[in-house]
Amino acid sequence: MNGLNRNRFRGLSVHVVLMVGVVISVFPFYWIVVMATNTSQDIYSYPPKLWFGGNLLTNIQHLFDKMDFFGSLFNTVIVAVCTTLLVLFFDSLAAFAFAKYDFPGKKFLFGVLLSMYLLPTQLAIIPQYEIMVQLGWLGTLKALIVPAAANAFGIFWMRQYTTSSVPDELLDAARIEGAGFFRLYWHVVLPCVRPALAFLGIYTFIAAWNDYILPLVMLVNPDRLTLQVALAQLYAGHSTDYSMVMSGVLLSVIPLVLVFTFFARGFIADATKGALR
């Protein structure tokens, strides 16, 4: 009986500590909503308001006066969607070639891909800037989309999955019917690797949505920014009007977080697998 109670107590204390961790993890989202729905006066007053207020629409109105929110949102969506679609296509296609074919130079090429995996992008950013100047892409969204259109991580990830879950029997059967490489890819491989594509897609979309340093360098035109850069500039220029800035943070963060929690379980399982490979 005593031992049972002790076990119960230990089980409970585990959950208490974990709940503290959970509260710290999600507290910023709660507090962003609190700040975005009150006035700056409320935030500055002591004691501060701890609960949601009714000032959200006014704050958002101020926000729309101060920044081109929908323009930035549009640019961000274009960059994230285009990057994601290109990455999904190019990476899964390359992964199919690496997973199921043997061709001269394959080992060397794949080795190059693996060894360049952790190379910091900052090492390349000055010449990248200059290349964009020469191409006339500086200040356009192309400067963000094209360099990110295929990546080593995605090819590596898709290759693992293609190797293990596209049955060779299926490929052989389709070959006998005369299907070539690209038809095999479209009709056999793509349907089989959908779960892996889902993870890679969400991962790429989030990374593109949140990217900061590249848009900061490349988007030199102040009328054409992504949300992250526009928000940082809004904060730099109006750092005292917290409730207005926070309504911008709210609008740019909460949708992504909500969408993510919807896909979260499968995504997290895949993310650990991807990391530990």
Next chain:
Amino acid sequence: MSSSPVAGPAATGPSSGSGTAPAGRPAPDRPRGGPGRHGRRVRPVSAGARPGPRRVARHWPQYLAISPYYLIFTVFMLFPVIFTVYLAFQKWDGIGDMHFVGFQQFRFLWDDPIFWLSVRNTLVIWVLSTVPMLFLALVLAVLVNSTKRFTAFYRVALFIPSITSLVAIAIFFGAIFSNNFGLINAILRSMHLSAVPWLSNEWTIKLVIAALMTWQWTGYNAIIYLAGLQAIPSELYEAAKMDGAGPVRLFFSITIPLLRPIILFTVVVSTVTGLQSFTEPQVLFGSEASTNPNSGGPGQAALTTLLYFYHQAFDNNDFGYGAAIVWAFFLVILLIVLINWRLVQRKERRP
């Protein structure tokens, strides 16, 4: 002590677990065919193909399929990285002519007190964030692993910070640590403590940035550790328990040794990412750069090396010096990763 049976699995653990522990995890997407996989994966179009130009030509669809990555990699990564080396020996503002200056940029860098200050800032922030981050992550992982209830909920809740926009979170931390009106100072005031000028003091600035990084990445690392913990066979624990080992003993004799490859992975990743902190100080203090030579906040306490690089390259248009900074810093990162690697490896060899 060390001859007790409990030490048994610990002593043999690293050698069998090292490097293979991630693969030992039960992963649902492992090949269903099992052993046949390696023999059948590679499927030459015709068995008797001789190497040579004709064989290369026959594989044109495969080369076409992998070409987008290598094209993008060559144009936007490989060439720029090499060109950055070349630039580090030039004086160039990005518009006019380049002038070859030999090692002058590196000599200037060696004597540049602000560069060394930025390296020191970066290292301090990295240590202040990585040590608590990995420690707390391990604690959280062990706790989640010890229970069967709500684990899915915990995993999602702990993971969410890592997918949140860094700009948004930097603004949030700027707000709650605000000197006059922040939530943290309001809490201190309610406890009758004096307010702390968080964003004005050299050390508290670093603490705030480190707290931000800790908040963002602790849960992610906990989830990684959790995957490693779940791969440790429970028979090991049961056998050790039967030999009378307590929970602390179990943790240090079984959990830590078997988790070592994963710990090495998280240390390397958080070193590479932690040393590249840029967005946090740039959003919090970068706006002063153009007007205030004291960029990087009061006392330049938040001037990380990448932020200094950014100012030199893209605010001052000193591309040659920027290239020298970023290459020197890359070598610093490499050195630190190698040191970490050696440290963890050496511990592994210890009996």
